[in-house]
Amino acid sequence: MMMSMNTRWRTSLVRFFLAGGLLVTSLPAAFAANSVQLLEQWLQQTRGGSAQFTQTVSNPKGPAQAPATGQFAFERPDRFRWDYTKPYGQVIVSDGKQLWTYDHDLDQVTITPVTQAFKGTPAAIFAGTDLTRLFTLQAQADAGGLQWVQATPKAKDSNFDWIRIGLRSTAQGPEVAELQLRDAFGQISTMRFTAIKYNPTFGPDSFRFTPPKGASVISQP
Numbered sequence: 001m002m003m004s005m006n007t008r009w010r011t012s013l014v015r016f017f018l019a020g021g022l023l024v025t026s027l028p029a030a031f032a033a034n035s036v037q038l039l040e041q042w043l044q045q046t047r048g049g050s051a052q053f054t055q056t057v058s059n060p061k062g063p064a065q066a067p068a069t070g071q072f073a074f075e076r077p078d079r080f081r082w083d084y085t086k087p088y089g090q091v092i093v094s095d096g097k098q099l100w101t102y103d104h105d106l107d108q109v110t111i112t113p114v115t116q117a118f119k120g121t122p123a124a125i126f127a128g129t130d131l132t133r134l135f136t137l138q139a140q141a142d143a144g145g146l147q148w149v150q151a152t153p154k155a156k157d158s159n160f161d162w163i164r165i166g167l168r169s170t171a172q173g174p175e176v177a178e179l180q181l182r183d184a185f186g187q188i189s190t191m192r193f194t195a196i197k198y199n200p201t202f203g204p205d206s207f208r209f210t211p212p213k214g215a216s217v218i219s220q221p
Helices: 001-016 029-046 114-118 123-127
Strands: 048-058 067-076 079-086 089-097 098-103 108-113 135-143 144-153 159-171 173-184 190-197 215-219
Touching: 001 079, 029 135, 029 144, 029 159, 029 173, 108 114, 135 159
Parallel strands: 108 215
Antiparallel strands: 048 067, 048 190, 067 079, 079 089, 089 098, 098 108, 135 144, 144 159, 159 173, 173 190
């Protein structure tokens, strides 16, 4: 039973990124432009970034899950790294060509082509993809000191309903402080970012991954 719960939790970590309580309301045009334009400004000004994160999952039909924590870094257009440290170790790395997912407990590495991993997923937000081509963007009411934009996938076969992006204005420019995602099962994942740094300089090995010796490796087309 414990292994089954652990496996579901590890799956939810990947689902949040790859997806693989506010309602949409009719808002004044000036309000809508403000939050959506803030997101567009962030997309234009941000080449990369790093942060610490805390992820929680709300599932009204299931037991409460412990929060996940770790570090995140990305560099456009297609390089990123998620290091989950608690409650289970997991590393998700894109080197621009392949997506590497390593599960510490299972000692297993899964490799997926980046083009397939990014297609129509929340990863597009950090990849710098043209969001309006993939998502319908709608402003949401301000909440928690953040301005919100909801991105609804245009693809009918998407496995998530929407992702909400919480932004704040800073002296350095806009920053993404929180993401919320509701999957096709009604489960809502929330990721909050702290210690945010934008446009840092990354080392040559920041987005490289070498499978640990002895780990099983699974390649997906």
